[in-house]
Amino acid sequence: MSTEDTFDLDTAWGLTAQVSVRPERFGALLYHFGTRRLSFLKSPVLLEVLTGLAGAPTARDACTRAGVAAAELPAYRTALASLAASDMIRERS
């Protein structure tokens, strides 16, 4: 899985409409009905970031609100980048 170095934490993001999110004890399962891809989120905090994206002005903000520490941010950025690459999340206009 490639890391998108261009992923912009400081813009608004949201879950793609065709994506179904299923919370699990380990985090969540995401299924995209259009691409038929299945993603496995291994962090409940990441799930919280995801659900908070639509209501937050920026992805960085959603991370902070979910309790992501500064040191952890790079890992979450990588995760968000891969979700964007598989069209699970999209930039909000």
Next chain:
Amino acid sequence: MKLVEQFQYGLDAPICLTWELTYACNLSCVHCLSSSGRRDPRELSTVECKAVVDELERMQVFYVNIGGGEPTVRPDFWELVDYATDHHVGVKFSTNGIKITPERARRLAAGDYVDVQISLDGATAEVNDAVRGPGSYAIALRAMENLAAAGFAGFKVSVVVTRQNAGQLDDFLAIADRYGAQLRLTRLRPSGRGADVWDELHPTAAQQRALYDWLLDHGERVLTGDSFFHLAAYGEALPGLNLCGAGRVVCLIDPVGDVYACPFAIHDEFLAGNVRGDGGFARVWRSSELFADLRSPQTGGACTSCSAYDSCRGGCMAAKFFTGLPLDGPDPECVKGHGERLLSTVDEKPRSAPDHSHRRTRGPVPVTIGMRRPDRACDESPLAGLGR
């Protein structure tokens, strides 16, 4: 934590599942895992099927793989597919192609959320029809032509790898490419009618190795349904979860509503419950004893001392069960040969009881001892007088 650790203890709902809609089928494939042919009079009604879909939607089961028998022979088939996709349940259906007319193909291509899988077991009519019956190759290819002509890109061509077709892998890929489809290769299990032909049809050890190498070469291009996870013992694992999903992340709902751990294990031993019971499918998935058992830590048994166990995890439960091998031991096709050695010690093999085969497809072994009356009318033993 590795995926395998997350999933082997089960989830609150399946990720996807197989749903056999009917035992009726226009074909009589010799290796049919569900011993299909004749419709069962107790099959779920349209209303009952929709109730199952409603449950799957509530549970957020993402996807159902609809099969049978031949699912398209149910008069309500297209209605049920629409109902599922209208209720957030994705559908792929597995078919021999009999009902995929040009018109039907156009409607499928125009829609979303429905994937089609055409079954094929030979790259030539000669090899295919020996297993699936005369004319079946032509039916499948015609369906593929219709889908391709209608612009349905990426439908699946699904092949069960056998001794007879193991040398045709490149040809299968060519067929899939020709029609804009994706090839899928899956493992033959000794399930259903498969038990009768497994000895002659399952790939040889050499073919299995060649298959593994071929799959590695073709990477993500060829799907496998994770059915070859036992081959991970050769070295590098193939793409997929590489674990048995039965009762943990997947299961089977059969035409009469019985819930089994997987479609290759249609037997009382792996029957978890019925959707017609109190609490429906959800209750069976969450509370059945069988599934709780499968979700508890599995012992490797005789395999624990083997260096490959971490990769192959003891292989396929159904393959072991129907060849009479113990479940806590090697797979019959264990790549190290442990299973093959053990097979020679087996004297009894279980038989999958629900047999919906067309009559004369599968019958009792012809009895050649004579039907004689006992010498003395009051002799109870039917063998009396036979001099054995």
Next chain:
Amino acid sequence: MADNPTTEQPTEEVVEELLVEEVSIDGMCGVY
């Protein structure tokens, strides 16, 4: 694009575990 969960990780440095993994919807044994 599916990550192979059993691939060996490089051992030179501590590799951060990915928070997201992809699995093919076809990548589950026990389904047609």
